[in-house]
Each structure stands twice: as C-alpha cells, then as structure tokens.
Amino acid sequence: MNSHVKTDLAPIPFIDVAAQRARLGTRIDEAVKRVLDHCRFVNGPEVVELEQKLAAFAGAKHAVACASGTDALAMILMAWGVKPGDAVFCPAFTFCATAEVVPWVGATPVFVDVLEDTFNIDPASLEAGIKVAKAKGLTPKVVIPVDLFGQPADMDAIGAIATANGLKVLCDTAQGFGATWNGRRTGSFGDATATSFFPAKPLGCFGDGGAVFTDDDDLVPVLKSVREHGQGVDKYENVRIGMTGRLDTMQAAILLEKITIFEDEIAARQRAAERYNAALKDVCIVPTLDPRATSVWAQYTIRLPHGVRDGLAAALQKEGVPTAVYYRIPMHRQPAYAEYPSAGNGLPVCERLAGEVISLPMHAYLDEASQDRVIAAVRRALGA
Numbered sequence: 001m002n003s004h005v006k007t008d009l010a011p012i013p014f015i016d017v018a019a020q021r022a023r024l025g026t027r028i029d030e031a032v033k034r035v036l037d038h039c040r041f042v043n044g045p046e047v048v049e050l051e052q053k054l055a056a057f058a059g060a061k062h063a064v065a066c067a068s069g070t071d072a073l074a075m076i077l078m079a080w081g082v083k084p085g086d087a088v089f090c091p092a093f094t095f096c097a098t099a100e101v102v103p104w105v106g107a108t109p110v111f112v113d114v115l116e117d118t119f120n121i122d123p124a125s126l127e128a129g130i131k132v133a134k135a136k137g138l139t140p141k142v143v144i145p146v147d148l149f150g151q152p153a154d155m156d157a158i159g160a161i162a163t164a165n166g167l168k169v170l171c172d173t174a175q176g177f178g179a180t181w182n183g184r185r186t187g188s189f190g191d192a193t194a195t196s197f198f199p200a201k202p203l204g205c206f207g208d209g210g211a212v213f214t215d216d217d218d219l220v221p222v223l224k225s226v227r228e229h230g231q232g233v234d235k236y237e238n239v240r241i242g243m244t245g246r247l248d249t250m251q252a253a254i255l256l257e258k259i260t261i262f263e264d265e266i267a268a269r270q271r272a273a274e275r276y277n278a279a280l281k282d283v284c285i286v287p288t289l290d291p292r293a294t295s296v297w298a299q300y301t302i303r304l305p306h307g308v309r310d311g312l313a314a315a316l317q318k319e320g321v322p323t324a325v326y327y328r329i330p331m332h333r334q335p336a337y338a339e340y341p342s343a344g345n346g347l348p349v350c351e352r353l354a355g356e357v358i359s360l361p362m363h364a365y366l367d368e369a370s371q372d373r374v375i376a377a378v379r380r381a382l383g384a
C-alpha cells in the first residue's frame with residue numbers, strides 16, 4: 001500500500017441502519033412505546049394499518065404482512081397448493097430462500113440462468129427449463145422471477161412465457177420493493193409477490209418481517225389462514241396445513257414510521273448509484289438498468305475480470321471499506337440443491353457472475369465524503 005494512504009479513518013458501514021434511526025428521532029421509540037402500552041403484540045392494529053399502507057405504496061389490491069420474506073414465498077406456494085411433481089423455476093443467481101421454499105411443499109426447483117447485464121432471470125433459459133421439467137415428467141407450475149439487487153426482472157417477457165405455459169408468476173421482490181417496471185411499482189406484477197423487511201433490505205424493520213402482495217381477492221383469505229396454522233372460520237378449526245407466519249405488531253409499528261421516508265431514501269440511493277456509475281465506469285463493469293426499470297439499489301454490484309475480485313476486497317478492507325460478494329456459489333452448485341434439475345448447459349452466466357461480482361457500500365445515508373473514500377480506494381486498488 002502507498003504510504004500516503006490514510007488507514008486511520010473509521011471504517012465505512014456497508015449498510016447504515018443507525019443513521020436512519022437518528023433521522024427518525026424519537027418517532028420509532030414512540031411507535032414502540034404505543035405498542036408496549038396497548039399490549040396487542042400479535043395481530044395488533046398497526047399490522048392492519050401497515051397492510052393498507054403497503055398495498056397503496058405498491059399499487060396492489062392487497063398486502064398480507066408476515067414474519068419474513070421466506071415465509072411470504074412459502075405462504076404463496078402453500079396457498080396455491082403447489083405439490084410434489086410440480087416444477088418451480090428459480091434463477092440460480094439469487095439468495096437461497098427463493099428456492100428453499102420449493103422443497104418445503106414437496107415440489108422441485110428447476111434452476112434457470114440469468115442475463116449478464118441485469119443479473120435477472122433469462123427468458124430464453126426459462127423456456128429451456130420448462131422443456132427440461134417436462135422431459136423429467138414434472139408439471140411446470142410456477143416461475144419465481146427475482147428482482148436482484150433492487151432491479152425488477154423483465155416482467156413483460158416472463159409474463160408472456162408464463163401465460164403461454166400456464167405458469168403462475170410469484171415475484172420475489174425481497175430486494176426490489178419500491179422499484180418500478182414500466183412506471184409501476186413491484187408488488188403489482190404477476191399473480192403474487194413476496195417481499196422482505198429484513199433490516200438490510202431497502203425497506204427494513206428491526207428484526208424479521210415480510211409481506212405478500214396480490215390483486216387476487218380469493219387468495220387473501222387463504223394466505224391469512226396459512227399464516228395462522230391453516231385456521232378456518234373458527235380459530236381452533238384447521239382446514240389446511242399452515243404455519244406461524246405473522247408479523248409482530250412491534251415491527252409493523254416500526255415500518256409505519258420508516259415507510260414515510262422510504263421514497264426519499266430511494267431517491268438518495270439513486271443519487272449514490274449515479275455517483276458510483278460516473279466515478280467507476282472506466283475501471284469496472286458498473287450495473288446496467290433496463291430502460292423500462294428503476295432500481296432501489298439493494299446492492300451496488302460491480303463486475304471485474306475473473307480472479308480480481310478477492311484481491312480488491314482485501315485491499316479495500318485494509319482501508320476500512322467493507323465489501324460483500326452476492327453470490328459466490330450459484331444455487332445449482334450448492335450442496336443442498338445439487339440434485340435438482342437446471343435448464344441445461346451448466347448455467348454459464350450464473351457461474352461467470354459468481355466469480356466476478358462484488359458489492360460496494362450502498363445505503364440512503366452514504367454521504368459524498370464517505371463515498372469518495374470508497375471510490376478512491378477502488379480506483380487505487382485497481383491501479384487506476
């Protein structure tokens with residue numbers, strides 16, 4: 001390292017949850033105190049209020065709050081009655097939860113390749129995956145497009161393939177809540193959408209949380225039943241197999257405060273992404289947005305030639321700049337998932353990206369001075 005490089009600076013946070021709390025002042029504390037006072041910790045009034053706000057924000061008819069993004073995905077598959085013998089198509093370049101819920105209902109995940117520029121599901125590979133599933137005697141049932149790193153998947157192409165093949169579309173917008181496609185927010189596409197309020201997601205709570213969005217009136221009571229142990233009209237009648245999938249009232253109260261500043265935070269993330277793009281586009285491959293999409297920048301992920309990424313991470317670490325690699329091992333190479341089929345030819349784009357990607361600090365409170373430190377450190381490490 002050059003001697004002029006300062007190493008005594010405080011480390012930059014990868015995601016800054018504390019800055020957001022400071023901005024909201026006493027509002028979160030007051031919201032939590034209201035719940036402590038009314039004591040309706042489960043199914044309290046804040047949960048219903050949040051569901052209404054979330055649906056309005058997304059432009060969906062209904063929102064059903066739940067305990068996590070993973071539960072949101074699982075609840076939808078359970079409510080649809082997805083079962084053994086059914087194929088559920090998932091991109092292999094994603095967080096494991098997208099595919100994890102599929103074996104929970106006894107169905108088979110079929111892994112599909114992604115597009116090199118957007119990191120999202122490749123429509124041509126989806127079509128290949130449908131052929132593979134049929135050849136294996138599986139019934140193609142559901143596709144789960146993921147809005148990776150905050151950018152919506154190609155809803156037009158996926159929707160057309162789904163219609164032609166009788167697939168339901170379950171959008172996984174755990175990373176993309178608040179983003180738009182053709183001017184419409186995520187949560188308003190497909191047959192149902194799952195999102196997550198894990199603290200590191202664009203809209204995060206102070207623990208685990210999630211939600212389902214749908215325009216399907218008939219699905220809502222089924223989702224609510226699944227969320228409460230498959231209860232029927234009577235609480236202690238069980239009409240289906242369900243789970244404990246509720247969102248805590250406390251988390252709902254916190255989210256009701258956070259959602260009031262979410263649009264402003266999305267704008268701040270967009271500004272940070274544009275600054276990164278302008279400052280780094282000559283030294284690495286910066287993220288590409290489809291012209292029909294906006295992103296909420298859950299991650300700012302660059303690409304470098306194979307073999308360069310881990311050295312960059314080590315150099316940045318020495319300068320107090322954290323990085324992360326999403327995702328080092330694509331799903332079809334994970335030991336727990338290796339037995340499941342994939343769309344064929346080894347999913348070359350997922351495998352290439354897994355060796356090239358690295359994510360830089362990104363959040364709504366990344367001030368320009370900190371970001372300039374990240375940029376300078378990246379450029380120095382890459383010898384630019």
Ligand SMILES: *Cc1c(COP(=O)(O)O)cnc(C)c1O
Binds near residue numbers: 068095174197198
């Ligand atoms: C985080 C995430 C999930 C799971 O959300 P949890 O709330 O952590 O259960 C699902 N899919 C994707 C793409 C995610 O990033």
